[in-house]
Amino acid sequence: MDKKQIIKQLDMIAVYLEIKGENTFKVAAYHRAGRALENDPRSMKEIDDLSKLKGIGKSTAQVIEELLVHGQSSVLDALEKEIPRGLIDLLRLPGLGGKKIGRLYRELDVIDRDSLRKVCEQGKVRLLSGFGEKTEKHILQALSEQQRPAELAVPYMLELAEKIMCILRQIKSIKRFSYAGSLRRTKEKMKDLDFVIETEQSEQTSEDLLTSLPVNEVVGRGEAKMTVLLDDPAHVSVDFRFAEKKTYASMLLHFTGSQAHNVLLRRLAKTRHEKISEYGIERSDGSVLTFDSETAIYNYFGLTYIPPQVREGKQEIEWAQEGALPFIKCSDIKGDLHMHSTWSDGSHTIMEMASAMRAKGYAYACLTDHSRSLRVANGLSFERLDEQISEVARINKQFDDFTLFSGTEMDILPDGALDYPDEMLKKLDFVIASVHSSFSQDRRHIMKRLENACRNPHVRLIAHPTGRLLGKRRGYDVDVEQLIELAKETGTVLELNASRSRLDLSAKWLDKVQKAGVKIAINTDSHSLQMIEDMHLGVETAIRAGIRPENVINTWPINRIRDFLLQKKR
DNA sequence: GCCGTTTTCGGCCCGACTGTTTTCAGTCG
Numbered sequence: 001m002d003k004k005q006i007i008k009q010l011d012m013i014a015v016y017l018e019i020k021g022e023n024t025f026k027v028a029a030y031h032r033a034g035r036a037l038e039n040d041p042r043s044m045k046e047i048d049d050l051s052k053l054k055g056i057g058k059s060t061a062q063v064i065e066e067l068l069v070h071g072q073s074s075v076l077d078a079l080e081k082e083i084p085r086g087l088i089d090l091l092r093l094p095g096l097g098g099k100k101i102g103r104l105y106r107e108l109d110v111i112d113r114d115s116l117r118k119v120c121e122q123g124k125v126r127l128l129s130g131f132g133e134k135t136e137k138h139i140l141q142a143l144s145e146q147q148r149p150a151e152l153a154v155p156y157m158l159e160l161a162e163k164i165m166c167i168l169r170q171i172k173s174i175k176r177f178s179y180a181g182s183l184r185r186t187k188e189k190m191k192d193l194d195f196v197i198e199t200e201q202s203e204q205t206s207e208d209l210l211t212s213l214p215v216n217e218v219v220g221r222g223e224a225k226m227t228v229l230l231d232d233p234a235h236v237s238v239d240f241r242f243a244e245k246k247t248y249a250s251m252l253l254h255f256t257g258s259q260a261h262n263v264l265l266r267r268l269a270k271t272r273h274e275k276i277s278e279y280g281i282e283r284s285d286g287s288v289l290t291f292d293s294e295t296a297i298y299n300y301f302g303l304t305y306i307p308p309q310v311r312e313g314k315q316e317i318e319w320a321q322e323g324a325l326p327f328i329k330c331s332d333i334k335g336d337l338h339m340h341s342t343w344s345d346g347s348h349t350i351m352e353m354a355s356a357m358r359a360k361g362y363a364y365a366c367l368t369d370h371s372r373s374l375r376v377a378n379g380l381s382f383e384r385l386d387e388q389i390s391e392v393a394r395i396n397k398q399f400d401d402f403t404l405f406s407g408t409e410m411d412i413l414p415d416g417a418l419d420y421p422d423e424m425l426k427k428l429d430f431v432i433a434s435v436h437s438s439f440s441q442d443r444r445h446i447m448k449r450l451e452n453a454c455r456n457p458h459v460r461l462i463a464h465p466t467g468r469l470l471g472k473r474r475g476y477d478v479d480v481e482q483l484i485e486l487a488k489e490t491g492t493v494l495e496l497n498a499s500r501s502r503l504d505l506s507a508k509w510l511d512k513v514q515k516a517g518v519k520i521a522i523n524t525d526s527h528s529l530q531m532i533e534d535m536h537l538g539v540e541t542a543i544r545a546g547i548r549p550e551n552v553i554n555t556w557p558i559n560r561i562r563d564f565l566l567q568k569k570r
Numbered sequence: 571g572c573c574g575t576t577t578t579c580g581g582c583c584c585g586a587c588t589g590t591t592t593t594c595a596g597t598c599g
Contacts, residue, residue, distance in 0.1 A: 022571095025582055029571035057572050095588085097597050132590055181599090194599090220598095222587055227598095239599080241586095254584090259599070266583040271575090277584055 003037055003044050006067050009076055010034040012088075013063070016079035018098030019087050019105070027098070033060035035260070039314050044068060086112025093142040095135070103128060117143050151189035152234055153471025154537075155501045158183065160236060161193055164213065171208045173201045175245070180255035185308045186540035188470060188503060192237040196252045202242035209240060246290040247279050253294045254278035260313020261306075268301055268317060309544040328522075330539045332549040334557060335364035336532065338409065338432060338463060338495065338523030343388055344369035345377035347528040350388075350404075351395055356529045358402040363558045366405035366430045367392055371419035373411045374436055380408070382424060389427055403558055405429035405565070409463060414438035416449045418456060425458035429565050432495075434463035435476060443477040450483055454490040457569050461521055462487065464497040464504040472501070480509050487518045491570030493553055496522045498538020499531060510545035520552045 001009075014030035036055035040047065047053070050061040063073050083105075089112065090101050104110040107128060108119045116139065119125055125136040161179050168177050174197055178184070181194030199205040206226045210218065214231040221227075224242055229235045243251035254262060255278070266276055275282040280290040281300065291297045295305045303320035307327065310316045319325055340346035341353055348356075350367055357365035369388065370379040380388060385408065392406040407430035411419040414437055418425075425431050433453035435446070453459050465483060468475030487494050494513055497504045502525070505513065513520055522538040524531055542552065549555040553564060 017571095026571050028582080032572080055572075059571060095597070099596060130590065130595070134589060138589095192599095220587055224586060227587090255599085257599085259583095262599095263583060270583080273576095275584080279585090 001044075001067050001071050006044065006064055007034040007037055009067055009073060010037075010060070010063065013073070013076050013079060015088055015091065015098075016076070016083050019083055019091070019101050020079070021099060021102040029055075029057075030060065033064070035313070037064075084111035086115075089113060090116060093139065095138050095142065100131075103130075113143055151191050152236065154183070154186070154188055154190070154503070155470050156234070157190055157193060157236070158500055158537075160230065160232060164193070164195065164238065167209075167212045168195070168197070171205065171212065173199050173205045173208060175199060176248070178252055180241075180252055181239075181257060184256045185258065185311060186537060186544060188506065192239060194239045194241070194255050196241050196243055196248065196255050198243050198245055198248045200244070205242060206240070241278070243278075249291045249293050249297060250276075250280045251278045253297055256308050256311065258312050261311035261316065264313055264317050265301070272301075307540075307543050309540050310546070326548050327543045328539055328547050328549040328552055328555065329543075330536050332552070332555040333362070333522065333535060333539065335362045335366070335554045335561065336524055336526070336535065337366040337405070337407070337430060337461070337521050337554055338368050338497070339365060339526040339532075340369050340377075340409075341367060343384065344374070344379055345527060350391060352529065353526065353532075354395060354399070354402070354404045356532055358399065360532060360535075362402070364403040364405060364561060366407040368407040368409040368430070368432050370436075371408055371410040373413060373419045377436075379411070379419075382420075385420070385424065386427075403562075407431060409434055410459075411436050412449045412453045414441070414449075416445075416452045418453065418459070422456070422458060425456075428458075430460055431456075431458045432461045432463045433459045435467055439467060439473075439476040441476065443479055446476050446478050447482060450478065451486055454483075454486045454492045459492060460565070460569070461493040461495055463495045463523070463525065464502050465494055465509075466504050466506075468504050469501050470503060475504070480505070481512065484509075484513055484516050484518055487513075488516050489570075493519045493521050496520055496538050496542055498522055498524045498534050498536075498541070499526075500534050500537055503537060503541050507541050507545035510542060510547055514545070514547055514551050520547060521554050522552055523554070 010030050011034050014027050017030065018027045032055040036053045040053060050056050050064055051058060063075050066073050087101055087105055090096055104116065108124055110116045110119060120136050120140045125131050125139065126133045161183055168174055177195055177197045179193065180196050182190035183193060197205060202223055206221060215228045216231040216235055217229040219227040219229060226240045227237060229237055241251055241255055269276040269281065273284040280288045282288050298305050298320065303317065304324045306316050306320050336357055339353055341348065341350040354365060370377040372379045372381050389406050392404055396404045406428050408428055409432045412433050412435050413419060418433065435449060450462060453462060466475040466478050466480065494505060496510060510520065522542060524534050526532045553561065
């Protein structure tokens with residue numbers, strides 16, 4: 001049994017114990033044992049003494065040992081025999097937790113959704129002490145509603161968040177605001193949206209929000225927060241937390257999370273006989289400190305600033321105790337090496353794109369329109385590419401503080417051939433190769449195509465290496481580890497495509513890319529002026545993977561990039 | 571169930587909101 005499976009079994013034990021009404025700390029202990037395994041970088045084989053891990057003691061170590069040796073756990077087996085499986089599903093219903101489900105099971109013989117619906121319809125639930133008519137009604141409602149997808153992808157959620165932010169900017173009682181939660185941590189998927197809002201009149205603000213937002217249902221509303229379900233197709237849940245000026249930073253820190261990170265911070269506070277909450281830091285004498293920024297809060301604890309993307313409750317506190325985290329920042333980016341113009345499928349002219357890149361403060365950018373075979377994108381013929389090279393040279397003359405490179409995003413054709421011959425490619429400053437067709441080929445064919453591209457002396461970068469579209473399609477069957485090896489061997493750069501719909505490669509792979517010593521380029525693949533702004537999503541994804549700026553070629557100054565492009569590949 | 575530079579026993583992260591209750595438990599994040 002591998003680590004993932006073992007963690008799942010530990011979490012299952014915790015869930016069963018929760019329904020059994022066990023001590024919540026015992027329940028948490030099983031979850032914590034799972035997290036301890038998850039956060040340890042070693043494989044199960046490499047971990048010799050389980051109980052040495054913090055969070056794993058005698059009992060949980062025994063359960064894990066048993067799972068490793070026999071593939072099953074007597075503790076879990078006993079729980080499965082004792083407690084009906086259908087109850088697990090009920091935990092997903094909002095408002096129902098282990099305690100209530102346990103009582104429904106013991107007192108009304110509820111074992112699954114159907115039996116729960118029956119006792120609700122019979123009016124039996126409202127008779128239990130601690131339950132009432134409203135609870136019964138809410139359960140019935142939850143049962144009848146279709147299960148929403150557990151998590152939605154970042155492109156959908158970010159667009160929704162942007163619409164909400166437009167509305168927040170119009171509301172007069174709002175002094176400032178920020179999105180928080182998973183979106184601020186740049187997770188690829190998330191369950192809901194969180195906003196922290198500074199206001200002196202929270203009552204008025206929530207009133208204004210309700211009149212201007214497309215709201216389907218108000219889930220909860222109080223002085224300090226409001227939760228609504230939006231009227232979008234997915235009925236996304238949005239939390240608004242209201243803060244005063246002096247608590248804003250603490251509120252933002254708290255609601256950016258993650259939960260696991262907050263737990264680490266609270267434990268750290270506790271060792272200093274202090275208490276941290278969304279309202280500030282309470283010292284041992286009872287006085288409460290507030291802060292102007294998240295940085296000030298971290299510094300108070302002797303930590304350097306921790307970017308949201310690494311606040312996952314792993315080793316980030318220890319790293320920040322040792323000194324500044326050496327990860328890339330948005331301000332490190334000096335250029336964007338992948339963009340399109342009206343010459344292929346972009347919406348803006350070469351001049352418009354170049355000017356926008358320059359206005360963003362970049363020292364350089366590279367125009368990479370599509371190649372001839374990509375007809376749907378109006379790919380450039382040999383003649384048009386020649387023309388474009390001249391046009392780029394002309395435009396380039398108009399800048400003295402900005403360089404526009406001439407490039408291409410060339411298709412790797414289904415048979416593995418490249419879309420332009422070498423004589424064409426050598427005229428260009430920068431050649432990107434990517435897969436845009438025959439996604440359903442098997443792994444062997446896909447890898448052969450990528451290998452051909454890597455081995456071409458002119459191809460400097462493989463764009464969006466897996467071809468995935470977040471929330472839409474999985475991408476093609478690529479062996480990323482083998483691709484990293486190929487990139488290393490041939491001196492090819494791998495892209496982190498910063499477009500919100502891609503974020504490809506993902507943080508998980510980027511970590512391996514950096515460890516292999518392969519260089520990365522973070523590019524927006526912009527097809528419009530607006531898309532240029534997605535660069536921060538790429539940088540944030542890189543931060544999640546712990547990428548250092550020196551390993552990202554578009555952090556390099558113009559001279560170094562120019563040298564790099566002039567040099568032959570390895 | 572886990573843990574110990576306050577502790578081998580008695581804690582375990584903190585607060586908002588709802589629905590049930592007349593002071594609080596359960597759920598959620």
